[in-house]
Amino acid sequence: MKTSLLNLDHLTRNILPILIFIMLSSCNDMLDKSPLDRFENDPEFWNNAGNIEGLTNSFYNEFTAYGNNGGYGMFYFKTISDDQIGNPFNEWEYTSIPANSNLWTNGWEDIRMANLIIENVNNSELSDKDKTRFTAIARLMRAWIYYNMVRYYGDLQWVDRPLTIKDTHILYGKRIDRDIIMNYVLDDLNYATENMPETTSKTSWGRDMANAMKADICLWEGTYRKYRTLTENGVEPDYSGSEKFLSECVKACNYIFSQGYSLNNSYHANYNSTDLSNNPEMIFYKQYRQGVLSHSLIAYTCSSTAISGMTKDAFDAYLFLDGKPLALTSLNTDDAGIPLYNDITKQNNIIISKQLAVRDKRLSETIDSVVYFQGSTWARTPDGMQMTSTSGYGCRKYDNTSIPLNYRNQTAANYTCAPIFWLAVVYLNYAEAQAELGQLSQSDLDRSINLLNARAGLPNLNINPGFSDPSNNHGVSDIIWEIRRARRCELMFDNWFRYWDLIRWHQLDKLDTKRYPNLLLGANIKNATEIQVDTLYGYIYAGDKARSFNKRYYLYPIPSGEITLNPQLTQNPFWE
Numbered sequence: 281m282k283t284s285l286l287n288l289d290h291l292t293r294n295i296l297p298i299l300i301f302i303m304l305s306s307c308n309d310m311l312d313k314s315p316l317d318r319f320e321n322d323p324e325f326w327n328n329a330g331n332i333e334g335l336t337n338s339f340y341n342e343f344t345a346y347g348n349n350g351g352y353g354m355f356y357f358k359t360i361s362d363d364q365i366g367n368p369f370n371e372w373e374y375t376s377i378p379a380n381s382n383l384w385t386n387g388w389e390d391i392r393m394a395n396l397i398i399e400n401v402n403n404s405e406l407s408d409k410d411k412t413r414f415t416a417i418a419r420l421m422r423a424w425i426y427y428n429m430v431r432y433y434g435d436l437q438w439v440d441r442p443l444t445i446k447d448t449h450i451l452y453g454k455r456i457d458r459d460i461i462m463n464y465v466l467d468d469l470n471y472a473t474e475n476m477p478e479t480t481s482k483t484s485w486g487r488d489m490a491n492a493m494k495a496d497i498c499l500w501e502g503t504y505r506k507y508r509t510l511t512e513n514g515v516e517p518d519y520s521g522s523e524k525f526l527s528e529c530v531k532a533c534n535y536i537f538s539q540g541y542s543l544n545n546s547y548h549a550n551y552n553s554t555d556l557s558n559n560p561e562m563i564f565y566k567q568y569r570q571g572v573l574s575h576s577l578i579a580y581t582c583s584s585t586a587i588s589g590m591t592k593d594a595f596d597a598y599l600f601l602d603g604k605p606l607a608l609t610s611l612n613t614d615d616a617g618i619p620l621y622n623d624i625t626k627q628n629n630i631i632i633s634k635q636l637a638v639r640d641k642r643l644s645e646t647i648d649s650v651v652y653f654q655g656s657t658w659a660r661t662p663d664g665m666q667m668t669s670t671s672g673y674g675c676r677k678y679d680n681t682s683i684p685l686n687y688r689n690q691t692a693a694n695y696t697c698a699p700i701f702w703l704a705v706v707y708l709n710y711a712e713a714q715a716e717l718g719q720l721s722q723s724d725l726d727r728s729i730n731l732l733n734a735r736a737g738l739p740n741l742n743i744n745p746g747f748s749d750p751s752n753n754h755g756v757s758d759i760i761w762e763i764r765r766a767r768r769c770e771l772m773f774d775n776w777f778r779y780w781d782l783i784r785w786h787q788l789d790k791l792d793t794k795r796y797p798n799l800l801l802g803a804n805i806k807n808a809t810e811i812q813v814d815t816l817y818g819y820i821y822a823g824d825k826a827r828s829f830n831k832r833y834y835l836y837p838i839p840s841g842e843i844t845l846n847p848q849l850t851q852n853p854f855w856e
Contacts, residue, residue: 349692355774356577356678390425487535493701495706502528502716537706553696563701596798598642616805640738645676652669671802705771708770710724732770799827806818
């Protein structure tokens with residue numbers, strides 16, 4: 281049986297009443313009751329496969345993708361990275377300990393939902409096939425939720441069943457080592473990948489999607505354990521654990537490779553299409569529909585309010601078409617744009633077409649060929665909104681100019697679909713895992729990174745790159761640096777990746793603007809005829825901003841209210 285996550289009639293009939301109840305309720309800790317509790321002791325509810333279908337479909341909301349109507353999503357908006365100069369400028373998520381946090385409370389609520397499904401489905405009269413399928417979905421999402429909570433908070437309590445007031449040893453117990461939690465996560469992932477049904481739908485729970493998720497999680501965990509240091513989180517590297525997770529990542533990637541996916545011809549179309557169902561690269565995506573479910577990502581990136589533009593640091597990361605980085609290329613490296621009179625705005629705009637023409641093609645599909653800023657605005661279409669960018673470099677990656685203007689520029693009206701798990705990420709995961717395991721071969725690169733390079737107009741990457749980039753400040757080998765570069769450029773602005781990549785590589789200090797001032801620089805506008813923004817050596821400069829690194833930022837603080845309720849939780853390292 282194939283389960284479509286966007287069966288709207290089914291969603292309306294089964295899950296919407298539950299979700300409405302959720303919105304009217306609140307949750308404070310692991311014991312707080314979700315609306316599922318009204319059905320917990322109702323066998324008839326759990327004996328109905330349609331009811332369980334609705335509950336598992338509610339997990340679809342965990343993937344915010346481009347956002348739900350007017351809210352932020354998993355792309356573009358998390359500007360605490362070295363890729364964007366945020367508007368407003370982003371400090372760390374927490375610089376002090378909060379009293380409470382939705383990340384904490386909602387995470388436990390979602391884990392409770394997964395556990396209720398697992399327990400009640402297995403005690404129901406459903407067919408064995410349905411029991412297995414629903415359990416696999418619930419365990420997959422329990423893994424996903426725990427993985428995200430571990431990334432935020434580190435050590436946690438492990439809860440694998442619905443709790444009652446009798447479970448005081450858990451409710452008021454200590455957190456256990458995050459490594460143990462992640463081992464449980466791997467158990468859940470393995471169960472899901474072995475028991476999830478196969479499906480050709482790209483919006484359904486299926487084995488391909490489960491393996492893609494497993495590859496993401498296992499790469500994160502494998503590299504996190506390898507690179508963590510005593511000074512950052514109080515725990516030394518775990519090389520055997522790292523090898524285990526990286527090997528599981530490779531295993532999951534190889535499964536995806538066997539399923540017949542291929543790269544889409546257009547990089548841009550992965551992000552700005554109104555239908556991804558026939559895109560050969562998509563494994564799992566979020567479907568938006570005009571008048572049904574929409575987002576605001578295009579409106580935010582086509583706004584008269586300054587958008588969060590690309591940093592000079594990110595711009596400089598893109599290779600030139602000879603396959604060489606900025607410091608080593610034989611091609612023209614002059615990044616100063618040329619002024620060109622704009623008949624519509626009656627002003628000179630700075631054009632960087634020549635600069636983009638000699639770079640990785642992904643750059644020109646991510647930013648505009650016109651630099652725009654205060655005093656030199658520009659519209660992407662003749663009837664479009666005049667835009668400005670914090671750095672001068674805009675963001676065209678998610679825009680679709682064929683959509684009517686009133687749907688592009690209006691918040692909560694955009695309806696392009698969002699990738700969630702797709703082949704390019706699997707290629708990146710595979711190459712990096714093999715390199716970190718010390719078993720990367722040229723054939724590995726040829727079946728992964730070099731396919732992405734071909735689409736980007738770049739020459740093949742060799743196992744020995746043949747050069748050492750002077751900008752390599754991660755302390756890794758030339759080949760791992762180039763794989764990390766490929767990941768950064770392929771996933772630019774897809775910033776549910778970049779921030780967490782820096783965490784798992786233990787390179788979070790690279791977000792310190794005092795140590796790395798290129799994070800505050802944007803486009804070179806020295807040839808502009810009129811400049812109304814701050815510049816430094818000709819570059820747009822956000823000089824009044826500052827973000828200082830502290831090792832405590834590797835983890836979020838435990839909300840103080842939770843420690844008041846359960847003093848045994850204790851606070852995370854360096855937040856005491």
